[in-house]
Amino acid sequence: MAKLNLNREPMTKQDPKTRGKNFNEVALGYSAEQAKAEASRCIQCPKHSCTDGCPVEIDIPGFIKAVLDDNMPEAVRILKDKNSLPGICGRVCPQETQCEMTCNLAKKGGPIAIGRLERYVADWERVHPRITEQRKGQISFNGKRVAVVGSGPAGLTCAADLAKLGYRVTIFEALHVAGGVLMYGIPEFRLPKIIVQVEVGYVKSLGVEIKLDHVIGKIATVDELLEDGFDAVFLAPGAGAPMFLDIPGENLSGIYSANEFLTRTNLMKAYRFPEYDTPIQVGRRVAVFGAGNVAMDASRCALRLGAEEVYIIYRRSKAEMPARLEERENAEEEGVIFKLLTNPNKFLGDGRGRVKAVELHEMELGEPDASGRPRPIQKPGSEFIMEIDTAIPALGTRPNPIIPSTTKGLELTKWGTVLTDEATGRTSKDRVWCGGDMATGAATVISAMGAGRRAATDIDTWLRNSN
Amino acid sequence: MFRIISGQTLATKIHLFKIEAPAIARKALAGQFVVIRVDERGERIPLTIADWDGKEGSVTVVFMEVGATTFRLALLKAGDFIADFVGPLGIPSHIGKFGTVVCVAGGVGAAPIAPIARALKDKGNKIISILGARNKDLLFWEDKLRGVSHRLIVTTDDGTYGCKGVVTGPLKELLESGEKVDRVIAIGPSIMMKFCAQTTQPFGVKTIVSLNPIMVDGTGMCGCCRISVGGVTKFACVDGPDFDGHQVDWDLLFARQRIYLDEEKRSFEQWQAQMGKRS
Numbered sequence: 222m223a224k225l226n227l228n229r230e231p232m233t234k235q236d237p238k239t240r241g242k243n244f245n246e247v248a249l250g251y252s253a254e255q256a257k258a259e260a261s262r263c264i265q266c267p268k269h270s271c272t273d274g275c276p277v278e279i280d281i282p283g284f285i286k287a288v289l290d291d292n293m294p295e296a297v298r299i300l301k302d303k304n305s306l307p308g309i310c311g312r313v314c315p316q317e318t319q320c321e322m323t324c325n326l327a328k329k330g331g332p333i334a335i336g337r338l339e340r341y342v343a344d345w346e347r348v349h350p351r352i353t354e355q356r357k358g359q360i361s362f363n364g365k366r367v368a369v370v371g372s373g374p375a376g377l378t379c380a381a382d383l384a385k386l387g388y389r390v391t392i393f394e395a396l397h398v399a400g401g402v403l404m405y406g407i408p409e410f411r412l413p414k415i416i417v418q419v420e421v422g423y424v425k426s427l428g429v430e431i432k433l434d435h436v437i438g439k440i441a442t443v444d445e446l447l448e449d450g451f452d453a454v455f456l457a458p459g460a461g462a463p464m465f466l467d468i469p470g471e472n473l474s475g476i477y478s479a480n481e482f483l484t485r486t487n488l489m490k491a492y493r494f495p496e497y498d499t500p501i502q503v504g505r506r507v508a509v510f511g512a513g514n515v516a517m518d519a520s521r522c523a524l525r526l527g528a529e530e531v532y533i534i535y536r537r538s539k540a541e542m543p544a545r546l547e548e549r550e551n552a553e554e555e556g557v558i559f560k561l562l563t564n565p566n567k568f569l570g571d572g573r574g575r576v577k578a579v580e581l582h583e584m585e586l587g588e589p590d591a592s593g594r595p596r597p598i599q600k601p602g603s604e605f606i607m608e609i610d611t612a613i614p615a616l617g618t619r620p621n622p623i624i625p626s627t628t629k630g631l632e633l634t635k636w637g638t639v640l641t642d643e644a645t646g647r648t649s650k651d652r653v654w655c656g657g658d659m660a661t662g663a664a665t666v667i668s669a670m671g672a673g674r675r676a677a678t679d680i681d682t683w684l685r686n687s688n
Numbered sequence: 689m690f691r692i693i694s695g696q697t698l699a700t701k702i703h704l705f706k707i708e709a710p711a712i713a714r715k716a717l718a719g720q721f722v723v724i725r726v727d728e729r730g731e732r733i734p735l736t737i738a739d740w741d742g743k744e745g746s747v748t749v750v751f752m753e754v755g756a757t758t759f760r761l762a763l764l765k766a767g768d769f770i771a772d773f774v775g776p777l778g779i780p781s782h783i784g785k786f787g788t789v790v791c792v793a794g795g796v797g798a799a800p801i802a803p804i805a806r807a808l809k810d811k812g813n814k815i816i817s818i819l820g821a822r823n824k825d826l827l828f829w830e831d832k833l834r835g836v837s838h839r840l841i842v843t844t845d846d847g848t849y850g851c852k853g854v855v856t857g858p859l860k861e862l863l864e865s866g867e868k869v870d871r872v873i874a875i876g877p878s879i880m881m882k883f884c885a886q887t888t889q890p891f892g893v894k895t896i897v898s899l900n901p902i903m904v905d906g907t908g909m910c911g912c913c914r915i916s917v918g919g920v921t922k923f924a925c926v927d928g929p930d931f932d933g934h935q936v937d938w939d940l941l942f943a944r945q946r947i948y949l950d951e952e953k954r955s956f957e958q959w960q961a962q963m964g965k966r967s
Contacts, residue, residue, distance in 0.1 A: 397772045434774045474947045481910035498731035500951035574943025
């Protein structure tokens with residue numbers, strides 16, 4: 222047996238100085254040589270522990286072997302058998318806590334770069350699209366219709382899985398493009414919108430119909446969908462309502478929820494204002510509150526929109542930051558400044574309704590709290606003022622009220638999320654399933670996809686048994 | 689894409705479009721709004737629904753040319769398409785049996801108030817409407833409002849038509865005249881709604897206003913339209929757009945409506961320059 226190679230093939234990135242000023246993709250992907258070099262490191266262990274770490278159970282050693290064997294159509298087939306959105310997952314999945322963490326080589330410190338290989342295969346397919354075309358026409362309609370509410374990762378995955386099984390699926394999307402958070406939330410430089418649209422196109426090629434500009438709960442209720450000939454409804458509308466800091470001055474102009482800041486930038490393309498109509502203001506100095514992936518995205522967008530100084534303000538320390546290490550490093554390299562163990566008290570206005578400064582105070586870490594992380598405690602007398610032009614609370618989201626308030630018999634949790642059986646996606650309401658952030662609160666793209674997959678399986682079982 | 693069935697210019701720079709949107713027309717109720725996007729590069733703006741026809745499958749909106757988006761919209765005509773038309777959004781107006789309701793419309797506010805007045809009249813309320821505009825050329829739907837009101841008072845700021853003055857004049861006179869007013873609904877420019885609320889406050893008459901802050905998605909996702917009502921932050925798009933005028937923090941609303949004045953000017957100038965090049 223050959224000696225283990227623990228050196229991961231690095232992926233080229235745009236230079237931090239240049240990339241901080243453009244919205245082009247930061248990571249540039251593998252060349253064919255790099256991909257094969259990385260694929261050759263896989264020892265094809267019989268345990269497939271990587272697959273155990275994948276929420277959608279991709280045959281990872283299988284597709285890696287196909288890459289190594291130069292059989293790219295086979296690599297695509299294996300990937301798409303389980304994952305309808307590989308170009309997206311290859312870019313935004315937290316592989317380090319999933320497949321790459323359970324990879325046998327991880328114990329020795331050099332797991333296979335599964336995400337990068339997945340991306341390589343998806344990108345190869347994008348320029349060699351024959352395979353998806355062959356897929357059409359092979360599926361015969363089984364006579365059942367399913368409505369999917371929301372075209373984010375959960376909705377797209379559920380729709381694609383059901384379409385492959387012969388269901389006629391209609392996705393209802395509230396916004397003017399399909400993709401949900403993949404379009405409005407995750408920035409272009411991390412996930413180019415063309416990639417999302419190609420993968421949405423793949424889902425459509427399976428026969429899925431996508432109705433844009435349809436806010437379910439308004440244009441039609443869930444009950445009306447069920448009365449209107451849909452045999453089942455899968456709810457995947459996203460969490461969809463921003464949380465604020467709940468401190469004085471938060472409604473001053475210049476304070477954006479991360480959702481608004483990212484939606485203006487990514488969905489409405491405010492970075493190309495005035496070529497695109499939607500404006501955004503960043504000013505010179507920006508403070509982002511929170512330290513998750515969304516906070517990293519917002520801070521990096523702010524830099525690219527021309528801010529001179531961008532701060533991440535977080536009440537705990539670096540060790541507790543919820544963002545992926547890679548995103549944190551990218552932000553740091555680009556010049557985002559981390560102000561840790563710091564928390565805001567209030568925003569101060571300029572007398573004309575605009576934010577001018579934020580009053581902050583220092584924190585120290587105490588005993589572990591309910592989350593197991595050290596509880597941050599305010600340091601007495603540590604208040605100080607920081608002048609800012611823009612503030613972006615990136616504190617997560619809570620469930621949007623539109624569907625819960627218009628759907629009879631849909632039980633909610635105390636957090637306002639839809640009460641959902643995790644294994645099946647079933648809700649308290651007959652013929653209604655739910656998944657993604659609406660069921661779990663804000664989580665990751667791949668966990669939403671996993672929920673979409675599980676719901677599709679259960680919807681299929683249920684509908685076959687209900688005949 | 690949504691087809692414009694017909695268009696009409698109602699007054700100087702004020703236009704009406706009837707849009708083909710059968711699914712929205714089936715569900716629309718008085719007081720709700722739509723979010724529109726003119727084309728691929730357009731912004732999303734909210735417009736209150738002025739009328740709808742479930743049989744015809746049409747939704748009517750009325751808008752005034754104020755910036756790049758509405759100017760571009762005004763160039764379209766019957767048979768043209770707009771990219772997006774989303775609705776019906778927001779919580780419908782509360783249509784109860786109140787007794788006597790005074791409906792006060794300022795400028796373009798005549799359009800959204802008409803279906804509310806109609807619904808309230810159908811419910812058995814006595815409707816007194818006050819319709820105001822800066823001058824005669826900006827007045828529209830006088831007949832339509834008369835048709836849904838028991839009594840109509842028209843004002844113009846400059847006295848070119850109807851009573852000279854602003855809408856709060858006759859509103860105050862009504863309240864002082866001993867007429868038992870059970871509810872006031874005021875729709876129009878924010879400043880006009882604020883003064884209507886101020887006028888009715890001493891009389892303790894519940895006053896509902898329909899707020900129109902800047903929005904992006906219009907579905908509660910971004911929080912751009914947040915306002916403060918009774919000291920509590922609300923999102924106009926999902927919690928409104930109707931609110932108790934006596935509880936609204938008007939200064940906050942004004943400040944948030946002014947955020948993008950510079951950008952709106954820049955956008956408009958660029959649009960004008962482009963139009964100049966084309967002609």
